[in-house]
Amino acid sequence: MVMKDLRNVRIDYNLDSLTETDVRKNPQEQLINWMDTAIDKKIPEPTAFCLSTIKHDLTVSSRIVLAKEIEDTGLIFYTNYNSAKGLDIAKNGSGSAVFFWAELQRQVRIEGELEKIPCIQSDSYYSMRPLDSKIGAWASPQSEIIADRTVLENNFKKYKEKFSKSDPGRPSFWGGIKLSFKTIEFWQGRQNRLHDRIKYRKKNEGWDIIRLAP
Ligand SMILES: Cc1cc2nc3c(=O)[nH]c(=O)nc-3n(C[C@H](O)[C@H](O)[C@H](O)COP(=O)(O)O)c2cc1C
Numbered sequence: 001m002v003m004k005d006l007r008n009v010r011i012d013y014n015l016d017s018l019t020e021t022d023v024r025k026n027p028q029e030q031l032i033n034w035m036d037t038a039i040d041k042k043i044p045e046p047t048a049f050c051l052s053t054i055k056h057d058l059t060v061s062s063r064i065v066l067a068k069e070i071e072d073t074g075l076i077f078y079t080n081y082n083s084a085k086g087l088d089i090a091k092n093g094s095g096s097a098v099f100f101w102a103e104l105q106r107q108v109r110i111e112g113e114l115e116k117i118p119c120i121q122s123d124s125y126y127s128m129r130p131l132d133s134k135i136g137a138w139a140s141p142q143s144e145i146i147a148d149r150t151v152l153e154n155n156f157k158k159y160k161e162k163f164s165k166s167d168p169g170r171p172s173f174w175g176g177i178k179l180s181f182k183t184i185e186f187w188q189g190r191q192n193r194l195h196d197r198i199k200y201r202k203k204n205e206g207w208d209i210i211r212l213a214p
Contacts, residue, residue: 013189018196027184027200049099053088074180080142089114105189112182122175
């Protein structure tokens with residue numbers, strides 16, 4: 001196998017620009033604006049972002065999750081609270097998120113605190129999920145070592161049978177986590193690598209808007 005020369009893989013960034021006056025007054029509106037564009041342009045998995053958490057030994061761990069709600073104070077995703085990330089968050093609430101929409105030449109970086117959302121809000125989202133996804137949440141001991149795939153398939157069958165007559169309630173170990181907005185940076189690729197970086201920093205009740213060198 002011949003490895004392609006990665007040093008020659010590059011594109012021009014020239015689709016759009018972003019200025020201090022273009023951006024909305026708060027990061028929630030700006031994120032919704034870019035998210036709507038990503039969805040309208042049919043970008044694959046537009047809600048997917050890379051979430052980083054801090055492990056007990058202070059090393060970092062990252063994975064993709066899906067954003068499900070954008071509130072004025074933060075971004076919500078759903079997961080298993082007993083997963084590796086769930087345990088990280090229970091011990092250390094610092095987190096960061098990155099969206100990358102290649103087709104739009106855009107990146108968004110968020111830093112803030114991670115915490116569980118109220119049970120009633122998790123119940124509401126769980127109740128909207130297709131039945132098999134609800135059962136999937138029961139069936140997977142996320143992040144645990146399992147002997148083989150049959151463990152999952154047998155678990156799924158077991159819970160499918162168990163919930164054949166009644167709707168499954170939300171498992172207490174599954175629900176939403178909110179990453180609060182402390183800083184959010186919007187990056188738009190530009191020509192000659194002179195990209196636009198506009199960053200919101202939380203300031204009392206409002207937001208500071210600053211520009212960073214690319
Ligand atoms: C496109 C995509 C979407 C995903 N969405 C979620 C999600 O919303 N919630 C989740 O818990 N895991 C999601 N995963 C799986 C995570 O990346 C990860 O494998 C899992 O959460 C276990 O991570 P952990 O062991 O660090 O807790 C997704 C993976 C991909 C590739």
